Amino acid sequence: MTLEDADFSGRRLDDMSVANGSKLVRCDFRKAKVQGGGLGGGFEPSFYIDCVFDGAHLKRLVPGRASFVNCSFRNVKIEKMMCHEAEFVDCVFSGLLRDVTFSARPWDNERLGRTRNEYRGNDLTGARLEGVSFRGGIDLDLQRLPAGDEYLLVRDAAQVLERARAAIASWPEDELKMDANPPLSVLESDCNSGQKDIFVEKRFLGRLPETVSRLVPLLGG
Template sequence: MTDVPADRLILDAVELDDADFSGRDLKYAGVVNGSTLTRCDFSRSKFTSGSLGAGYETSTFVECVFDRCTMKDLSPGRATFVNCSFRDVKIRNFFCHTAQFVDCTFTGRIRKAIFSARPTATTRNLGRDRNEYRGNDFSGARLEDTSFRGGIDLDLQRLPEGSEYLIVRNAGDVLERAVEYVAAWSEEDLRQDALIKLGVLGSNVEGGQRDLFVNREFLGAAADRLTALLSAP
């Protein structure tokens, strides 16, 4: 570990077991170049920028604890998280295009996040063409403006339930039928807005996602009508 100010954390190509980083107020955090962290404690820390998987080699977190953390504008980067705990967190702007999560638990609030099984086309030397997502428990989290993309199997995750969420099974066929119905709506503004929403969902299907997890809030003014269409067998 490099000698850096207290509000910065740089872990470059390290292997650490049982390290304590809890309660830190970090203006920048960088876990870099294939670092491996096992049972490390980041609980109650605040992250405001940086990456947990910077560099070209994948960094790995095993049984690490991020409970009660606040993460804003923190990139997961090229990181693999295995059996990690994210309980009672506040996460915002968390875009996981090259990260993997296996057997992790999330509670708290996650806002503006993307979890994707398909790595972005711009990545190099990742060593895989799929990101692994299985055994993760989101059931105790509040997911806002959060999507699962790129072919994540929703049946291999535990997702939150409630009236604010909707799972669209076999979404390609369902969306095709929904577009036909919505195109016949007489209210122009409502119709156009609904078609835009359906187009966004359709782009996720085109990106490889069979089943969709949807925040009903995303559906806008026509949420009730669209929910009925998207829930139809």
């Protein structure tokens, strides 16, 4: 199915379903509220080209095998979206992204027909990222990431985390050690997925302010 210039703006879609190699071109989802369903179901990848999602609220959507090319996600609210087989190229994001995972490593290479999900040219400088993970070997230098004291870019993360582990072991405070271990385990999992550099919120590094203040310089901040 190919759909061009369709207008879904302002619609409430409780169970959106796009699947099986569909192609949406210049479709308008401005201010739509989508609270479930899938954007790329079935075995064949679906494509969104030059589509506009500005002002939309997208929650608990399954991106599936969808490719988004030159799409606009300005002033959006995107929540609880796991992008394990989706890809994004030359897209713009602003607004809030909360509990979102982007991954360059597909779950099912054979059925998807590719070994990598493409991520390049995406602009997230205007977005607020809360609980957002980049995994599977996404090249962060090919994206534009938000700046600010609340974020930290960890280069060569595997080696940095290994040194941080050793430093934490020497801390005399057991409470701080226990606080630091869970977030470091998550970051190590990102590395194990193939991620070279990690972009993280500083507040994610611990419940206690003292934990965060000690970890940030260890991670290069």
